[in-house]
Amino acid sequence: MFVTVFLLLVTLCAQGGNGEEREEAQRPGHVSVVIVGGTGDLAKKYLWQGFFQLYVNQVSSGNTFSFYGGGLSPADQATSVLFEILKAVSCSKDVSQERCALLKEQFIRLSKYRQLKTLEDYQDLDKHIEQELQQEGILEAGRLFYLSVPAFAYADIADKINSSCRPTSRAWLRVVLEKPFGHDYRSAQVLATQLGSSLKDEEMYRIDHYLGKQVVAKILPFRKENNKFLDPIWNKHHIERVEIVLKETLNVKGRIPFYDQYGVVRDVLQNHLTEVMTLLTARLPMNLSSSEEVLRNKLQIFRSLLPLGKNQAVIGQYQTYKTEVQQELNKTKDHVSVTPTFAAVLAYIDEAQYEGVPILLISGKMLDERVGYARILFKNDMFCLQNHNSIHCKPKQIVFHFGHGSLQYPAVLVSKNLFKPVLMDSEWKEVTEHTDVNVLGLHISDYYVQTPTEPREAYSELISHIFAGRKNSFISTENLLASWGLWTPLLNSLASSFPRIYPGGSDNGDLLDVRVRGKDISYNSEVVIISNDQMGGASAKDFQVMQGKFRSADMVSAWAEELVERLAADMQEAAEAAVREGGVFHLALSGGSTPLALFHRLALHHFSFPWKETHVWMVDERCVPLTELESNFRSLHDHLLQHVRIPYYNIHPMPVQLNQRLCVEEDGGALLYEQEVSKLVNGSSFHFVLLGVGYDAHTASLFPGSKVDELGESLVALTESPIKPHQRMSLTFSAINRAHRVALLVMGKGKHELITQLSRVKDNPDKWPVTGVKPANGRLVWYIDYDALLG
Ligand code: BG6
Numbered sequence: 001m002f003v004t005v006f007l008l009l010v011t012l013c014a015q016g017g018n019g020e021e022r023e024e025a026q027r028p029g030h031v032s033v034v035i036v037g038g039t040g041d042l043a044k045k046y047l048w049q050g051f052f053q054l055y056v057n058q059v060s061s062g063n064t065f066s067f068y069g070g071g072l073s074p075a076d077q078a079t080s081v082l083f084e085i086l087k088a089v090s091c092s093k094d095v096s097q098e099r100c101a102l103l104k105e106q107f108i109r110l111s112k113y114r115q116l117k118t119l120e121d122y123q124d125l126d127k128h129i130e131q132e133l134q135q136e137g138i139l140e141a142g143r144l145f146y147l148s149v150p151a152f153a154y155a156d157i158a159d160k161i162n163s164s165c166r167p168t169s170r171a172w173l174r175v176v177l178e179k180p181f182g183h184d185y186r187s188a189q190v191l192a193t194q195l196g197s198s199l200k201d202e203e204m205y206r207i208d209h210y211l212g213k214q215v216v217a218k219i220l221p222f223r224k225e226n227n228k229f230l231d232p233i234w235n236k237h238h239i240e241r242v243e244i245v246l247k248e249t250l251n252v253k254g255r256i257p258f259y260d261q262y263g264v265v266r267d268v269l270q271n272h273l274t275e276v277m278t279l280l281t282a283r284l285p286m287n288l289s290s291s292e293e294v295l296r297n298k299l300q301i302f303r304s305l306l307p308l309g310k311n312q313a314v315i316g317q318y319q320t321y322k323t324e325v326q327q328e329l330n331k332t333k334d335h336v337s338v339t340p341t342f343a344a345v346l347a348y349i350d351e352a353q354y355e356g357v358p359i360l361l362i363s364g365k366m367l368d369e370r371v372g373y374a375r376i377l378f379k380n381d382m383f384c385l386q387n388h389n390s391i392h393c394k395p396k397q398i399v400f401h402f403g404h405g406s407l408q409y410p411a412v413l414v415s416k417n418l419f420k421p422v423l424m425d426s427e428w429k430e431v432t433e434h435t436d437v438n439v440l441g442l443h444i445s446d447y448y449v450q451t452p453t454e455p456r457e458a459y460s461e462l463i464s465h466i467f468a469g470r471k472n473s474f475i476s477t478e479n480l481l482a483s484w485g486l487w488t489p490l491l492n493s494l495a496s497s498f499p500r501i502y503p504g505g506s507d508n509g510d511l512l513d514v515r516v517r518g519k520d521i522s523y524n525s526e527v528v529i530i531s532n533d534q535m536g537g538a539s540a541k542d543f544q545v546m547q548g549k550f551r552s553a554d555m556v557s558a559w560a561e562e563l564v565e566r567l568a569a570d571m572q573e574a575a576e577a578a579v580r581e582g583g584v585f586h587l588a589l590s591g592g593s594t595p596l597a598l599f600h601r602l603a604l605h606h607f608s609f610p611w612k613e614t615h616v617w618m619v620d621e622r623c624v625p626l627t628e629l630e631s632n633f634r635s636l637h638d639h640l641l642q643h644v645r646i647p648y649y650n651i652h653p654m655p656v657q658l659n660q661r662l663c664v665e666e667d668g669g670a671l672l673y674e675q676e677v678s679k680l681v682n683g684s685s686f687h688f689v690l691l692g693v694g695y696d697a698h699t700a701s702l703f704p705g706s707k708v709d710e711l712g713e714s715l716v717a718l719t720e721s722p723i724k725p726h727q728r729m730s731l732t733f734s735a736i737n738r739a740h741r742v743a744l745l746v747m748g749k750g751k752h753e754l755i756t757q758l759s760r761v762k763d764n765p766d767k768w769p770v771t772g773v774k775p776a777n778g779r780l781v782w783y784i785d786y787d788a789l790l791g
Contacts, residue, residue: 028062029141029171031467032129036116036157037148038069039081042178044088046459047148052089052107053460054467059103063141066132067107068125070116079113086111092454122160129167142172144466151180155194162198174466176205179271181475183262184491185484192477205466206475210272212458212465215400215410217473219279219374220288221424222400222412227284229419233378235353240379241516242280244273246363246372246402249505251318252341256328263339264363265315265494270487271475273361276374276400278302281349281359291472295479302482306348307600308490310497310561311520316342316512317499318366340499341365344514345490346521358516366504367512371405375440378418391417395441406437410455413439413447420448429453493561519604551758551771555782560597560747563785567743568601570781571688572609574741578687579613586681588689588731588739590619590700591632594747595690596639603643611646615680619691619736620701620719621654623663623727630725652676654716654729663718663727670716670729677715677735684715685778689731689739693746695754697768700736701728704767733765733772740778744770747784752791755784 033051035043048069055065069082086108091100114128115121133140145161147154154177166173177195182188195204210216223230233239246268252259259267275298282297318341325337342364349359376398384393399413411431414421423430431449439447465473475483500523502508513524545558545566556566571587578585589595602609618632626633633653641651658667677684691699698704701719711717715735719728736742746755758768765772773780 027139027141027170029139030064030066030133030136031141032066032068032143033146034068034070034114034116034125034144035146035148036070038113039071039073039078039085040148042148043069043146044085046457047146047463048085048111049089050457050460050463052104053092053457054463055107055110056091056095056103057464058467064136064138065110066129067111069111069113070125071113072115072117074115075113078115082111082113083108094454119160119164123164126165129165140167140171142174143167144174144176146176148178151178151182151191154191155198158195158198172469173199173203174205174469175199175203176207176466178207180262180266181206181480182484183266185481185488188480188484192481196477201477202471204477205471206480207462208271208275208473208475209458209462210275210402211473212460212462213402213410214452214456214458214461215402215412216276216279217461218412218424218428219276219400220282220285220294222421223280224284224288225422225424226419229421233418236355236357238378239354239357240377241358241360242277242374242376243360243362244276244280244374245360246273247367247369248363248365249367249370251320251324251366251504253324253328256325259341260325260329260337260339264341264343264365265313265345265487265491268363269343269345269361270483273363274483274486275475277347277359277361280374280376281354289470289472291470294472295476299479299482301349302479302486304349304351305486306350306604307597308345308347308486309519309597309600309604310490310493311522311605312347313343313345313490313494314514314521314523315340315494315497315499316364316502318342318364318504319501320504338495338498340494342367342499342502342512344512344521346516346519348519360514360516360521362514364512366502366508368506368508369405372402373405373440374400374402391446394446397440397442399440399447401439405439407439407444409451411449411451413444413449415442416446416448421450423450427453493559496559518607550755550782550784553780553782555784557784557786557789560785560787563745563747563783564597564601567598567745567783568606570743571598571602571690572606574688575610575614578740579610582682583613585610585614585688586617586686587614588617588619588686589636590690590692591621591635592692592694594692594745596635597747598690598745599636599640603640609644611644612650614646615650615652616641616646617652617677617681617686618654619689620728620730621656622701622721622725623656623729624725625657625662626653652680656729663729665718670714670718673729674715683738684735685738685740686735687740689736689742691736691742691744691770691773693744693751693754693758693770695750696722697754697758697770699744699770699773701730702733702765702769702772704769706769707766733774736773737775738778739775742773742775742778742780743783744773744780745783746788749787749791751788755788756791 035047037043051067071078089104089107091103114125116125143165147157149157158175161175182191278298278301282301285293285297287293317339321341322337325331326333326335344360344362347359347361348356378396380396382392384390394417395415396418397415398418401407401411401413403410412421428450431451434444437444462473502511510525514521515524545556545562548555548557556563558566575585621632622630624630628634655669655672656663658669661667663669693699696704701721703719703721706719711732711734713734714732717730717732719730720726721728758770761768761771763771
């Protein structure tokens with residue numbers, strides 16, 4: 001049957017002919033397409049139409065096809081459902097009615113429902129494909145499985161495909177997956193590992209349908225085509241800010257069981273809007289069709305994005321969401337959900353090109369209009385004395401308009417006071433006849449406008465890329481994890497925040513307007529509508545900072561974000577007091593990951609910190625070159641020092657590398673550091689020492705069993721760690737306990753058990769080194785977050 005269809009359609013195509021996909025990078029042969037979840041919503045709305053489009057485009061390519069809609073129901077129940085879906089597929093305008101009817105008929109005949117539930121079902125499918133291939137005597141080109149099912153089923157299905165449905169040697173296997181790909185870094189990693197045990201990376205196609213939108217797909221080509229205009233202005237000196245916005249009018253009724261677990265940040269910011277951001281800011285690839293280069297350049301952006309702190313986001317929830325949750329999840333009237341349906345997030349890229357350029361990512365349900373766009377707003381250096389309507393005085397901007405909104409069609413708009421863009425290719429046209437609309441503050445006639453000659457559905461576009469084996473519009477495992485790496489800490493810190501409640505639609509007025517101040521974003525209006533029942537019985541004080549005692553010293557406790565805020569404020573206060581008294585502040589900082597949040601806080605929010613008068617010392621160091629990522633100094637440099645204006649001569653890394661070797665006793669590095677401390681620090685008493693505590697209760701690099709008391713009066717010593725790198729240099733208790741103030745920062749659930757033990761044990765620095773921290777004339781304060789304290 002395949003051959004007959006093929007011949008018949010070749011004849012038709014030779015007569016008609018349309019703009020087909022020409023890019024297949026594979027030998028022609030037979031292709032089996034299996035949509036698992038083939039009668040579901042997504043398949044019904046987009047997938048079958050997308051595969052029909054592929055079929056139409058491919059009929060003259062030498063490939064033959066069979067399509068399978070797979071599902072859990074038995075075939076006698078689902079076949080008719082699939083048939084109804086297939087009947088609804090349609091042709092593009094350039095296909096004649098007669099040809100379309102024939103193509104549809106063939107497509108429907110080639111499509112079958114199959115129950116795909118058990119391993120045997122998959123084995124049967126495999127047998128069936130093999131038999132058909134043999135009967136028809138044709139070569140197999142490949143198998144494409146589209147998993148349009150909930151993500152929890154992925155690993156199991158991938159396993160079944162791997163064990164029973166792999167094509168024979170030269171044919172390809174491609175498995176397409178729909179988001180969600182996890183709900184945070186850890187779960188995404190687990191899912192990636194599970195999938196990785198059944199599928200090779202190149203066999204997986206993770207879909208983000210935004211990458212198939214015509215305008216989104218044109219961002220990189222547009223930047224490249226217009227590089228001669230953009231290169232001089234695509235940087236911090238010219239860009240005022242970048243806005244990436246997806247506004248929706250609908251609520252999430254009917255999707256609550258999914259949505260309430262995810263919320264707007266996971267649903268669209270972590271994926272769609274983040275992808276757009278990387279396309280706008282990634283280094284331009286030399287070769288746009290090199291997936292490897294495109295993905296690598298996008299990955300580089302993730303590496304350069306500054307961490308997102310709690311002050312870089314505001315969240316909201318539409319008013320009726322709560323009731324929808326109660327109804328759909330069968331909850332009582334007092335059930336509260338803090339899932340955000342609106343979020344505005346402020347990101348910064350730590351690269352010289354974009355330093356200080358605010359990037360806003362905003363999305364919400366139940367807003368006043370449906371529209372999606374990315375706007376690059378440029379600084380305007382013009383001052384117009386009189387004629388404010390002249391084009392020079394108007395906003396300078398480039399808008400990638402994904403669709404809907406007042407414009408109603410996808411387009412790239414460049415304001416006429418910037419430059420006239422090059423026409424991208426024959427699939428795009430200039431629009432010169434306009435209806436009377438405004439787009440983001442400018443009348444349409446103030447823009448050069450380009451739009452696709454023919455609108456195409458994102459899914460159809462991506463399906464054609466999958467078929468061609470083009471991977472640059474899909475999400476690689478590395479990029480996915482990098483994205484979750486960016487979003488997970490923010491999601492964690494938002495987990496205890498109450499969203500601002502908004503009424504929905506145009507009634508929102510200016511309630512969701514946001515303002516960017518320095519590195520913070522906040523709602524512009526102060527009105528916070530939180531009804532009592534939104535608080536769910538919890539009182540605001542449950543989320544505040546609490547003071548107490550721990551091991552008879554002072555303790556401050558709060559959620560991580562507030563705790564870090566408090567510690568940074570205390571540190572600044574100590575710095576100001578020291579500078580007032582003696583003109584200098586000596587600060588000793590420890591390594592590890594715990595203080596990173598504090599370093600970011602200091603770098604991003606404490607602009608008035610007296611850095612010029614501050615000397616920064618190290619509490620301890622690993623015996624590796626300072627340029628290595630493992631080096632405590634390197635981490636301090638990357639996360640704090642390079643972001644603040646501190647004189648170079650105030651920075652004191654530990655001399656772990658002397659005579660081209662690392663931490664050799666005879667080189668006397670420890671003694672050198674001790675002499676430097678004695679020379680510069682009055683009485684060798686640091687004003688402030690920041691310490692952490694490891695799971696084995698070590699502090700600084702003073703580990704259990706290391707006989708630290710034998711070090712006598714030395715201030716600095718070479719020590720041994722049970723974990724790599726084993727050699728360390730560390731301040732000793734003699735140095736630490738001379739400090740005016742010592743802060744012990746402990747965060748994370750993982751430290752709960754340790755904190756519980758520490759609350760009970762007696763001082764025994766050999767076994768529990770941290771219990772040796774006892775400033776002789778100074779003050780010790782424990783900063784313990786609720787996770788570590790309460791578990
Ligand atoms: C989906 C989200 O991925 O994208 C939806 O799950 C959202 O919540 C949709 O509505 C937006 O896509 P589009 O193409 O309508 O902008």
